[in-house]
Amino acid sequence: MTDLFTTDALSVLVVSFGVGIVVGLTGMGGGALMTPALIFLGINPAAAVANDLVAASVNKSVGAAVHWRTGTPNLRLAGLLMVGSVPFAFAGGFIVKAVGEQEAQTTFLTYAIGAALLFTAATYALRMYLQLRYTTSGNQVPAQEPAIRVVPTILIGAVGGLLVGITSVGSGSLIMVALLLLYPTLTAVRLVGTDLLQAVPLVLAAAVGHVFSEGVTWAVLIPLVLGGTPGTYLGSRLAAWVSQSVIRRGIVIVLTLTGLKMLGVPPGWVGIIGAAMLLLGPLAWGFVRQRRGLPAFDNNLAAWRLPDKTP
Numbered sequence: 001m002t003d004l005f006t007t008d009a010l011s012v013l014v015v016s017f018g019v020g021i022v023v024g025l026t027g028m029g030g031g032a033l034m035t036p037a038l039i040f041l042g043i044n045p046a047a048a049v050a051n052d053l054v055a056a057s058v059n060k061s062v063g064a065a066v067h068w069r070t071g072t073p074n075l076r077l078a079g080l081l082m083v084g085s086v087p088f089a090f091a092g093g094f095i096v097k098a099v100g101e102q103e104a105q106t107t108f109l110t111y112a113i114g115a116a117l118l119f120t121a122a123t124y125a126l127r128m129y130l131q132l133r134y135t136t137s138g139n140q141v142p143a144q145e146p147a148i149r150v151v152p153t154i155l156i157g158a159v160g161g162l163l164v165g166i167t168s169v170g171s172g173s174l175i176m177v178a179l180l181l182l183y184p185t186l187t188a189v190r191l192v193g194t195d196l197l198q199a200v201p202l203v204l205a206a207a208v209g210h211v212f213s214e215g216v217t218w219a220v221l222i223p224l225v226l227g228g229t230p231g232t233y234l235g236s237r238l239a240a241w242v243s244q245s246v247i248r249r250g251i252v253i254v255l256t257l258t259g260l261k262m263l264g265v266p267p268g269w270v271g272i273i274g275a276a277m278l279l280l281g282p283l284a285w286g287f288v289r290q291r292r293g294l295p296a297f298d299n300n301l302a303a304w305r306l307p308d309k310t311p
Contacts, residue, residue, distance in 0.1 A: 009223050011041055016055070016227030023059075023228075024235020025247055030228065031056060031168040032120045033251075035113060036258045038220070045109035046096060047217050049168045050210035055224035056168070057204040059232055060196060072193030074186070076148055081175065081198040084157025085164075086205045092165020093209030109167070114262030116169040121255035123177040128248055128285075130180050132292055146183045153182065157198070165206040175199075249285065253277045 015037045023030040031052055038048035099108045156178040163170035176195050179186065186194070257274045261267075289295065 008041070009219050012038065012043075012220055013223035013227040015041065016224045017231040020059075020228040020231020020233075021235035021238070022247070022251065024232040025238060030059070030232075031164070031170070032117060032255055034224070034228075035168045036117065036262060039110070039113070039262075043217075043220060044102070044106065045113065046102070046105050046210075046214050047220065049096070049109065049113075049166075050093070050207070050214040051217055051220040051224060052168045053164075053203055053207035053210055054216055054221055055228055057200065057207045058225055059228050060199050060203055072190050073197040074145065074190055074194045075197075077153060077179075077183070077186075078194045078198040080148065080150060080153040081157035081160075081194075082201050084154035084159075085161030085175075085198065085202040086157075088158050088161035089165035089202050089206035090209040092162065092167075092206050093211070093213040095166055096210075097213040110262050113167045113169060114259045114264075116163060116167040117255045117259030117262065120169055120174065121252045121259065123174055124248060124252050124255070127177045127180060128252075129288065130177070130184075132289065132294070146185050149182060156182065157202075161202055161206070164202060165209060168206065249281060253281065 016034065019030050019033045019037065022033060034055075035045075035048050035052045038052060039045050043051075096105055096109060099105050156175060160170050160175040160178070163174060175198070176191065179191060179195065183191075253274065256277065257270055260270050260273065265273075
């Protein structure tokens with residue numbers, strides 16, 4: 001029990017609180033930020049993935065419960081995603097265990113998480129562009145629900161489940177962007193509600209698999225939950241006051257640089273790439289916005305608006 005009152009545990013608490021704020025502000029998955037943060041704090045990658053998944057299963061359950069009460073999830077779509085994601089997510093921990101001893105697992109997870117972070121950064125950037133494209137296309141909510149495509153939806157769940165099961169990264173990024181591509185007329189609130197609902201059994205299955213193979217570290221797990229829950233609540237309260245576009249562009253930069261570092265790219269090159277993204281990124285994004293007929297540096301609008309009900 002005394003392990004909960006160490007400097008390391010306090011560091012995890014502070015970092016999880018900060019990541020929780022970002023999750024609450026943007027709705028983006030915390031695994032892409034929390035897992036590498038734990039690794040940089042000196043926690044073994046396998047333990048970082050296992051404990052982050054257990055904590056995420058608690059936090060996502062709270063968010064899913066809110067959306068369930070308001071009726072926003074598409075239940076059939078969420079169910080098909082679960083069919084694909086749950087078994088593959090459960091297998092993730094055993095796949096990592098089968099890699100070999102702790103040193104081999106550490107190397108495997110470091111590279112796997114680094115690659116997943118770069119992929120996640122790319123999907124976040126794509127999500128921003130898709131949102132922009134729908135905004136400039138009229139962003140009118142259709143009256144009918146989108147037609148469900150069974151096989152592609154299950155495949156999305158399977159790929160996302162495998163990625164989350166191995167690295168804890170992807171439940172709030174890969175699956176969300178894939179749903180945007182497959183169901184472009186799904187409203188933003190239903191998209192988030194559906195993703196949160198399917199993410200609960202997905203993350204829970206991944207967590208159970210890792211607990212069986214790796215176990216949990218209470219000195220890591222308890223600060224994760226105690227810091228992440230109030231951080232997410234605070235971020236949700238602040239979301240209306242902060243520019244979503246700026247935060248998401250910043251997260252893309254952070255994920256890219258973190259992924260490059262975990263893949264072993266020399267620090268000098270990481271710094272150069274980071275400076276280029278920081279300086280040239282806003283200019284490139286402004287150019288894309290202008291090509292879509294929007295002001296270069298204005299905040300993004302919501303992806304869809306409700307239809308005008310006035311006669």
